[in-house]
Amino acid sequence: MPVLNESSFFTEENSAEIVISRNGNAKNERLNQIMASITRHLHAAVKEIEPSQEEWMAAIQFLTSTGHTCDNWRQEYILLSDVMGVSMLVDSINSRRPSGTTENTVLGPFHLEGAPAMEFGANICLDMKGEPMVVNGRITDVAGRPLEGVKLDVWQANNEGFYDVQQKGIQPDFNLRGVFRSRTDGSYRFRGVKPRHYPIPNDGPVGQLLNKLGRNNRRPAHLHFVISAEGYQEVTTHIFVPDDPYINDDAVFGVKESLLRDFVHIDNSAKAAEYGVANPFYEVEFNVVLAEANS
């Protein structure tokens, strides 16, 4: 029998090192580094869990079923990433900014390119359903100087918790979406409807997993923003309704303390007339501080 190098064979002890050692000829150093890290942590998890063969097969079936649930209109693996906190973690890693600037949160799956450009104070709600809401704010740099012409791409679910793309033919196209620009003094304003909480899709393997884990599958009420200006870091974020029943239990972990905003109930006919909304209504203030591109 030929002499063999025993250390090259897989054992329970050396398992991760042996697998990683095979990647010496990787065509891409970054891929090599990523796979080494994944392999090390995956093997550590398996050694800690010590799965039975049946548990291993259940994991294989869960991953397969999650893949089979994905189609052109549904991405169950992004949902899995979301409910595992991975999407928020990747967002956090990629949006570290100086203290005092506006924080990021997840983009979510419902952003659309091509929303209509709208004037200061315009109403993004095209079907007039729900409780009226006015959002006011000012965009500045870290020194408090107003920034003019900043682009605000805003979108939200309707008063029943659905985005337009989830209710094609029921809601008008581009309902509750608009692109605004800040004025010379940095101010912006738009009208919409008070948002409400809604469930993430719960009829697939990820929803079933949340159910088995006894976890909430709802997102607390929020409005979405992508705020961008040349020379500044783009901000993808939400503002949240702080007294939402799920504010401490967002299924995708998107809530940050700094993104809570009072949605103030206003009963004032004169003010309502000034804003062009029915009385009573909700008013929210969301001031934004942008970090310079290289800070």
Place this chain on the structure above:
Amino acid sequence: MPVLNESSFFTEENSAEIVISRNGNAKNERLNQIMASITRHLHAAVKEIEPSQEEWMAAIQFLTSTGHTCDNWRQEYILLSDVMGVSMLVDSINSRRPSGTTENTVLGPFHLEGAPAMEFGANICLDMKGEPMVVNGRITDVAGRPLEGVKLDVWQANNEGFYDVQQKGIQPDFNLRGVFRSRTDGSYRFRGVKPRHYPIPNDGPVGQLLNKLGRNNRRPAHLHFVISAEGYQEVTTHIFVPDDPYINDDAVFGVKESLLRDFVHIDNSAKAAEYGVANPFYEVEFNVVLAEANS
């Protein structure tokens, strides 16, 4: 604004703890424990890798594509588990046995239930293709006492590296498969063909990943066994041809030092006639030591 418990919100620092804390109402304590371990190690890997948003999306697409490649006849997630060394690690964890007993290795995807029962010395090769091989061995307990009536379920790829189920209509059904029983003295014997190395499926996302990593996608030549007897631990294993060019580079990490066996080339007409094979042929000895069920 209501007073909120800031610690309940997700941050880059507390990410895994926050996700795990949501599972307090899990219906199954084992699932809770498994998800906690997976979450901790997954977040640690993400923090180490610091993926860009584009890299995160590439991972989502890889997982989705691996799911879409699975069908009733192909299991790309098992293949991924195999090439990541996870299948072997789970097998190792579930088959720790006393020193001196025969070691396990992975079952692989080509085992079939219902292979025909065969007599001592029978030939499992139904189409007579390839170089003849005789396998001889003795099955004992750890004290060296022969074990009678032990069931040996054996299967192998043909001389071109394909299993019967991969060549339906080309190979006879149940080609190179048989179930044997040890005799009073613990001995067993069967005839087959000298195995050769073969590639794992390389036309899907897992094959593409191995290619990008510069990894070999072949398995070294081997024979499969499942050996079972009441009162003893079942052994699922292979024996390997030690001078195979891929013996140190099995794509699924199945090789163990203790499972290498000399495939001896014999040129002896009298012995060939005794075994009922053409001359020359290969002869292999594989003695098996079973551990008691509760050892």
